[in-house]
Amino acid sequence: MTVALVGAEFGWGSSGKLSAVLSALRDRPTPPLRFVGMASGLGRPLLAEHAVDGWYDLPRDPGRSNARVEEFVRTQGVRAALVVLDGAAAKALSDAGVPTVFVDSLPFLWSEGDRASLPLDATVYCAQKSVELPPECRGVLADARGLRWVEAVIARPGASGPGRGARRTAGPYRRALISLGGLRAPGLADPDHYPRLVLPAALEALAAHGVEEVHIAGNLPADLVGGLVDASTAPVRTTAGPLGHGAFLERLDACDVLLASPGLTTLLEAGGLGVPTVCLPPQNLSQIFNGRYHSKALGARLRVLWPKNVLVEDEVLALRSKGEDHALERIYGAIGSAARGDDRQDVGRALRDGVLDALRGCADVAAWDALATTVGTRGAAQVADALLEVLGTAAPTS
Incomplete structure (x- = not known):
């Protein structure tokens, strides 16, 4: 059949x-x-x-x-x-x-x-x-x-993994995984804008937090990552490349901490494996909800927000009544303007500080499977x- x-x-x-x-x-x-x-x-x-x-x-x-x-x-x-x-x-x-x-x-x-x-x-x-x-x-x-x-x-989770919801330490983190998805969404004019703003800030924050090894996964343009990795501020061993689903889960299971543009599947899979997870700033409408649900379920500040001069989430959510496309137009426009703006370095510093705060907030989480447990x-x-x-x-x- x-x-x-x-x-x-x-x-x-x-x-x-x-x-x-x-x-x-x-x-x-x-x-x-x-x-x-x-x-x-x-x-x-x-x-x-x-x-x-x-x-x-x-x-x-x-x-x-x-x-x-x-x-x-x-x-x-x-x-x-x-x-x-x-x-x-x-x-x-x-x-x-x-x-x-x-x-x-x-x-x-x-x-x-x-x-x-x-x-x-x-x-x-x-x-x-x-x-x-x-x-x-x-x-x-x-x-x-x-x-x-x-x-x-x-x-x-596979039988070889640590087990669903296993308590992992809040640090020190040495191996990290960054997952960026959604970058090829219909209506997204330039998939480079989000990683250009977020990726250098995330790498700098991870290095400052003591991370020595990081892999960048997701549907990023192949020629983009190299230009965004600054050897002077990124973790010592920084690699990049897309991963198949099975390979992604294996890499996820082996890392100490995940930084993700908060797609719901990724958050749930990480929770099922008990992996400490920080939500990078949202790049679409669903990720606003996903990040909020994740932090609420785990009872800690694990989200990185856009500076208010870039995007105010409640203003975006107010556009939902007209349909998802109206909210997406506002989000994509805001990220594009920030990536092209003269103050993008200030935005990057704010995002770096936000990632560091969220990494520190991981210490307040007792069990990382709370979101997965809530929905099954x-x-x-x-x-x-x-x-x-x-x-x-x-x-x-x-």
């Missing part, structure tokens, strides 16, 4: 979730399954360890996408689809008659302005549990026909169950 896989072209979190669900399927007896991928160009490298029988692109012109999806479904014999956060793809697959499991890891984000973009008629709409559910999103989610609440969709960590298995249920009722495509 052929299953179509789709992840959002926004960051790497959706591909991490696809990887976690595929791993959960691999760990249980299932009928023979064949996987084919659609779109998801950004996240394909993260799924290289899984058996995906080819990837198929969609036209850039949205008006031609539905016809291409119908052709894809027919020629590949698609029986069901697993889609993470790509509402347009989920709608197109459903319109083509494919029973679709949609995974929404950001249900707290939506308002009435986002209703039209959500696949509320998906066969199963798996909404990931969150620390809080703002009132703006409750009415929207209530109209999801197949709504099913699931726990965090993340890879479970069995979501990958629950989504896998939903997909198998759908496959059991799916009619063969003609």
